[in-house]
Amino acid sequence: MTAPLAVATTAPLKAPLSLTETPSLVGLSRPEIGERLAGIGIEPKQIRMRTAQIWNWIYARGVTDFNDMLNVSKDLRATLAANFTLKRPEIVTEQISQDGTRKWLLRFPARGAGRPVEIETVYIPEIGRGTLCVSSQVGCTLTCSFCHTGTQKMVRNLTAEEIVGQILVARDRLGDFPDKTTPVGAAVPSEGRLVSNIVMMGMGEPLYNFDNVKQALLIASDGEGLSLSKRRITLSTSGVVPMIPRTGEEIGSMLAISLHAVRDDLRDMLVPLNKKYPIAELLDACRNYPGLSNARRITFEYVMLKDVNDTAADARELVRLLRGIPAKINLIPFNPWPGVNYQCSDWETIEAFSDIVNRAGYASPIRTPRGRDILAACGQLKSESERMRVRERLALEAMVTNDED
Known part of the structure; x- marks a missing residue:
C-alpha cells in the first residue's frame, strides 16, 4: 500500500537565548570521546572500556538517553547526562x-x-x-x-x-x-x-x-x-x-x-x-x-x-x-x-x-x-536558512552578553 502524503507545519526559526549548548557525544571519534570522559574525571584505566560501551549504545543500539545504557553504572549514567547530550536534530x-x-x-x-x-x-x-x-x-x-x-x-x-x-x-x-x-x-x-x-x-x-x-x-x-x-x-x-x-x-x-x-x-x-x-x-x-x-x-x-x-x-x-x-x-x-x-x-x-x-x-x-x-528528487533539495546579516549577528552577540552579565 502506498503511504499517504504527510506534511507537518514548519515552525519559525528563533534566535538562541544562549550561545552555550550542552556538548554532544554524537559525531565524535573514539579518542575525542575519551578526552571528554577524562574531562569529567573518568579514571584513565577505564576510559577505553567506557568509550567502547558508549560507542556501542549510540551507534549499534541507537539510544538517545544515557539511562538506557544498561551496562553502565547508575552514577556514571547520571554524570554523563549532566555533562553531555545524545540529542537528535x-x-x-x-x-x-x-x-x-x-x-x-x-x-x-x-x-x-x-x-x-x-x-x-x-x-x-x-x-x-x-x-x-x-x-x-x-x-x-x-x-x-x-x-x-x-x-x-x-x-x-x-x-x-x-x-x-x-x-x-x-x-x-x-x-x-x-x-x-x-x-x-x-x-x-x-x-x-x-x-x-x-x-x-x-x-x-x-x-x-x-x-x-x-x-x-x-x-x-x-x-x-x-x-x-x-x-x-x-x-x-x-x-x-x-x-x-x-x-x-x-x-x-x-x-x-x-x-x-x-x-x-x-x-x-x-x-x-x-x-x-x-x-x-x-x-x-x-x-x-x-x-x-x-x-x-x-x-x-x-x-x-x-x-x-x-x-x-x-x-x-x-x-x-x-x-x-x-x-x-x-x-x-x-x-x-x-x-x-x-x-x-x-x-x-x-x-x-x-x-x-x-x-x-x-x-x-x-x-x-x-x-x-x-521536491525530494535529485537536484530539488533546498531549505529556507540564510546567512545571518552582520547587523543581526552583532545584535545577537550583544543580547547574549547582556544576558550573561
Missing part, C-alpha cells in the same frame, strides 16, 4: 511521497553567533535496499544552473555530529535499530537493514567540508557502530579535483562525479566549478582514484536536459572521454523545480542516449525519478 517536517520516498526537514541549533539552520535529508526505499541521501552543507557555493540547492546561498558547513545525526534520525524514524518498530505502512526494503546505503548527494558540496564529512563517514562505516560497508557509501562531488585523491585514501568510499556535460564551454555554464577544474583535469583525477577497479567503479551522473546535452553526439563523446575508466553512467531525467528554465529530455531521447553508452560497454541505467511530488 529536530524534525521540522516529514513528507512522504506517493512512491514511499521520505523527506525530512531537519533543524540544528545555532552555533556561535548564528541562528538555527535547516537542511533536508531524503530516504529512498527500494526492493533490495534503502538509500539515505545525506546533506553536508546548509546551502551551496557552486550555483549549478539546473540545481535547486544551488539557488540557496551558502550558510555554513555541517559538523560531523550534524551529518551523523541525519543517519540516526532516519534509523529512528524507520525503526532500523534493534528493538525498534518500523512504522505501519512504511515503504521499506523487503529484507535486511532499512538504511543500507548512504549517498552524500544532498545539499552542499561534500569535498568543501572534507574533514567533517570524513569523520562522519568513518563513523558510518565503523564495524562496531553503524557498520555500513564502504562499498555502500557513495560520495558525490561536482569535481573538487585536489580533494579526490584524499577521498579515496582517507575515506575509502565509492565516488560519484556530477559530470552533466562533455564540453568545457557547456559544463562551465551547468557546473561553474568547471572553470576552475575543467573536464580533462577532473577525469585525470578519476583515472587515478585510489582503489579504482572494475569492482569499485566510479559513477558518473548525467542529468538529461532537453536540447542542451542530450544528443547522440554527446553520448558518443561521453564514451570517448571515459575510455579506460571503470565506470557506470547514471542518466538522470531532469527534475523540475519552481522558476527553472530547463526541461527534461524526451524519454525516447534518453533511451537512445542510453543505448549508445550501453553498446560501448558501460552500464547506463536511467534513474527512476523518486519523490518528485515532494
Whole structure:
C-alpha cells in the first residue's frame, strides 16, 4: 500500500537565548570521546572500556538517553547526562511521497553567533535496499544552473555530529535499530537493514567540508557502530579535483562525479566549478582514484536536459572521454523545480542516449525519478536558512552578553 502524503507545519526559526549548548557525544571519534570522559574525571584505566560501551549504545543500539545504557553504572549514567547530550536534530517536517520516498526537514541549533539552520535529508526505499541521501552543507557555493540547492546561498558547513545525526534520525524514524518498530505502512526494503546505503548527494558540496564529512563517514562505516560497508557509501562531488585523491585514501568510499556535460564551454555554464577544474583535469583525477577497479567503479551522473546535452553526439563523446575508466553512467531525467528554465529530455531521447553508452560497454541505467511530488528528487533539495546579516549577528552577540552579565 502506498503511504499517504504527510506534511507537518514548519515552525519559525528563533534566535538562541544562549550561545552555550550542552556538548554532544554524537559525531565524535573514539579518542575525542575519551578526552571528554577524562574531562569529567573518568579514571584513565577505564576510559577505553567506557568509550567502547558508549560507542556501542549510540551507534549499534541507537539510544538517545544515557539511562538506557544498561551496562553502565547508575552514577556514571547520571554524570554523563549532566555533562553531555545524545540529542537528535529536530524534525521540522516529514513528507512522504506517493512512491514511499521520505523527506525530512531537519533543524540544528545555532552555533556561535548564528541562528538555527535547516537542511533536508531524503530516504529512498527500494526492493533490495534503502538509500539515505545525506546533506553536508546548509546551502551551496557552486550555483549549478539546473540545481535547486544551488539557488540557496551558502550558510555554513555541517559538523560531523550534524551529518551523523541525519543517519540516526532516519534509523529512528524507520525503526532500523534493534528493538525498534518500523512504522505501519512504511515503504521499506523487503529484507535486511532499512538504511543500507548512504549517498552524500544532498545539499552542499561534500569535498568543501572534507574533514567533517570524513569523520562522519568513518563513523558510518565503523564495524562496531553503524557498520555500513564502504562499498555502500557513495560520495558525490561536482569535481573538487585536489580533494579526490584524499577521498579515496582517507575515506575509502565509492565516488560519484556530477559530470552533466562533455564540453568545457557547456559544463562551465551547468557546473561553474568547471572553470576552475575543467573536464580533462577532473577525469585525470578519476583515472587515478585510489582503489579504482572494475569492482569499485566510479559513477558518473548525467542529468538529461532537453536540447542542451542530450544528443547522440554527446553520448558518443561521453564514451570517448571515459575510455579506460571503470565506470557506470547514471542518466538522470531532469527534475523540475519552481522558476527553472530547463526541461527534461524526451524519454525516447534518453533511451537512445542510453543505448549508445550501453553498446560501448558501460552500464547506463536511467534513474527512476523518486519523490518528485515532494521536491525530494535529485537536484530539488533546498531549505529556507540564510546567512545571518552582520547587523543581526552583532545584535545577537550583544543580547547574549547582556544576558550573561
